[in-house]
Amino acid sequence: MPRLTRWFIKTAMIYFVAALIVGGLLLARSAFDWPAGIAALTPVYFHLLMVGWVTQLIFGMLFWMLPRYSKEQPRGNERLAWAAYGLINVGLLLRAIGEPWVTLQPEAGAGWLLAVSAVLQLLGGWAFIGTAWPRVKER
Amino acid sequence: MLRLSGWCARTALLYLGAGFLLGALMLFQKGVPIDPALLRLLPLHIEVALVGWTMQLAMGIAFWILPRFSRGPSHGNLMLGWLAYILLNVGVLSAGLGQWLGAPPIIPLLGRVIEMLAAVSFILHAWPRIKPIGT
Numbered sequence: 001m002p003r004l005t006r007w008f009i010k011t012a013m014i015y016f017v018a019a020l021i022v023g024g025l026l027l028a029r030s031a032f033d034w035p036a037g038i039a040a041l042t043p044v045y046f047h048l049l050m051v052g053w054v055t056q057l058i059f060g061m062l063f064w065m066l067p068r069y070s071k072e073q074p075r076g077n078e079r080l081a082w083a084a085y086g087l088i089n090v091g092l093l094l095r096a097i098g099e100p101w102v103t104l105q106p107e108a109g110a111g112w113l114l115a116v117s118a119v120l121q122l123l124g125g126w127a128f129i130g131t132a133w134p135r136v137k138e139r
Numbered sequence: 140m141l142r143l144s145g146w147c148a149r150t151a152l153l154y155l156g157a158g159f160l161l162g163a164l165m166l167f168q169k170g171v172p173i174d175p176a177l178l179r180l181l182p183l184h185i186e187v188a189l190v191g192w193t194m195q196l197a198m199g200i201a202f203w204i205l206p207r208f209s210r211g212p213s214h215g216n217l218m219l220g221w222l223a224y225i226l227l228n229v230g231v232l233s234a235g236l237g238q239w240l241g242a243p244p245i246i247p248l249l250g251r252v253i254e255m256l257a258a259v260s261f262i263l264h265a266w267p268r269i270k271p272i273g274t
Contacts, residue, residue: 067140102170114170118163125159129152138145
């Protein structure tokens with residue numbers, strides 16, 4: 001299993017647990033009448049689950065299992081794939097911090113965190129597509 | 140990789156790129172407002188990311204790696220697989236674009252029904268391949 005795959009999968013597992021903790025908080029809010037502000041975590045919960053866990057797990061598996069690009073570069077452009085890993089994770093963390101912050105304190109001027117997060121995640125997603133696309137080879 | 144799997148994987152990657160773009164536009168709008176209409180992209184974003192990317196990729200990989208048959212066509216009835224691919228993509232576009240563009244509610248509903256038919260077609264293809272290897 002390539003090193004990047006291990007990083008993708010282990011990071012994905014951490015997000016899986018984090019997502020379920022956030023999801024639990026959202027349910028606890030209703031059950032125990034906790035502050036309504038906790039609901040600001042709802043989009044973070046979905047994205048920790050779908051980007052942090054599901055998509056990142058898939059990325060790790062695809063990087064490992066897609067057909068080889070060439071003898072010299074079996075996994076294609078590995079630098080680009082590492083860039084995808086970094087960009088997606090920094091972007092997602094910024095979102096996890098920035099989105100509840102902006103929702104609860106719109107006057108705090110933290111909107112730029114979300115804008116940077118958006119750009120980083122977009123670049124990260126497209127970078128991964130750039131590495132995976134040439135490896136989708138038919139017989 | 141099977142030709143059908145290649146088509147599913149490439150189409151799924153296109154949806155992934157679109158999903159990241161739509162999500163980035165909405166997140167940017169939340170942080171640095173440009174145009175409130177961007178937030179209406181949410182149903183399309185969800186459709187593209189969940190069905191266009193995740194489910195389509197899972198189907199494509201299944202077509203590729205499920206056990207093959209030792210007699211007859213090795214991958215079973217691939218026509219059902221192609222039908223599932225076409226139906227899924229028609230369904231995603233109808234359900235996703237229909238909701239985003241504010242089309243009559245029957246259009247996204249039909250899209251969802253077509254996605255369900257894609258799932259049935261996929262299952263009819265894959266069911267017999269869920270078996271021990273070499274049989």
